[in-house]
Amino acid sequence: MPELPETETIKRELEDTVVGLRITGVDVLIERVLRMDATEFARRVEGTTITGAGRRAKIIMLHLSSGETLLFHLMMAGSLLYQPAGMERKEKTQVVFVLDNGYELRYKDFRLFGYVKLLSEADVTQAPEFAHLGPEPLADDFTLDVFRERLARRPRACIKALLLDQSFVAGLGNIYVDEILFYARVHPLRRAGSLNAAESARMYEGIRSILTHAIAERGSSFSLFVDLFGNPGNYHNLLSVYGQTGKPCPGGCPGVIEKIKVAGRGTHICAHCQK
Ligand SMILES: [Zn+2]
Incomplete structure (x- = not known):
């Protein structure tokens, strides 16, 4: 999608x-x-x-x-x-x-x-x-404080499910959530309330930088996405974990990317890095 x-x-x-x-x-x-x-x-x-x-x-x-x-x-x-x-x-x-x-x-x-x-x-x-849409993640008023306040309202929620929830933050889906969680080195099954200050800051930074980079590359063409001129995007060539099952962790650790199921969705992680 x-x-x-x-x-x-x-x-x-x-x-x-x-x-x-x-x-x-x-x-x-x-x-x-x-x-x-x-x-x-x-x-x-x-x-x-x-x-x-x-x-x-x-x-x-x-x-x-x-x-x-x-x-x-x-x-x-x-x-x-x-x-x-x-x-x-x-x-x-x-x-x-x-x-x-x-x-x-x-x-x-x-x-x-x-x-x-x-x-x-x-x-x-x-x-x-x-x-019922949450904030736009690239808007100026979506600050780290706003992100942390929203996490604090849903402390028991599974972090992957929360990032996918359009009322929490708008526009994220399965590909970019997996990438953001890897960027933050946070396991997708963690509860939102369990994130420490460094983890929430890394996750916020991941949301902003990954989305910005993906837009610059005109999106990812997994499935059928093409742009207005019928051309595929390029960001799927730059993904760290999504669709990379079995490949070595791009973080340089000894781990291998695995696919698990979280919130009913195929989820790509490095279990070595994401705790
Ligand atoms: Zn790793």
Whole structure:
């Protein structure tokens, strides 16, 4: 599933390519992805200009000149592609936004779990997607003190489950949580309340630096992630533990990366380093 770095990559590419363009047509090929009537959707979107792109957690937004917002949730296997109108549309393309520069923005979802929503200005603030989200981990106001306060509220929670919990901090998923826990040298089964000051500081530093680095590398292309231009990211080549089962620990210890199960998720650790 695309996590924060992959979603942020697409958002930045949208900012550079489609903001300022007018949507001259909408083709809905699979209506149920919209969560609303396709005719109504097209009527409200056609003729608007894209005024901005945004992201919250793993959700991408496009703001329209009408004041309404398009919201894209890629879920497991969705992608947004910016392609010339003349290029063949891929299988499982669900919604196409025809742009006034000869290109199209195409939403496709291999597994059909993702969705596209159109929200009025009032609806955006009320959207259930945003109701219970924790802080953005790269925001200026997500400080070490804020992180520690939030850990202190859930002392008995398993640290891996907590980092995956979107209400604790938004945008992390299985790949980056495994990387962050290794960076902090903390075992995923530890209770949040058991972390000492050095461990919570290392974990906070890991969250910020790993996400920043992963965005710079345009995300990880495990599973099906591709960016707006159909290119894979590069960060999966730089992962320390995720997907590295059986390899020597990159920390230089004598350990080997193992895969265990934590919070119902395949979890990659160096049991030698992560205590
Ligand atoms: Zn190790």
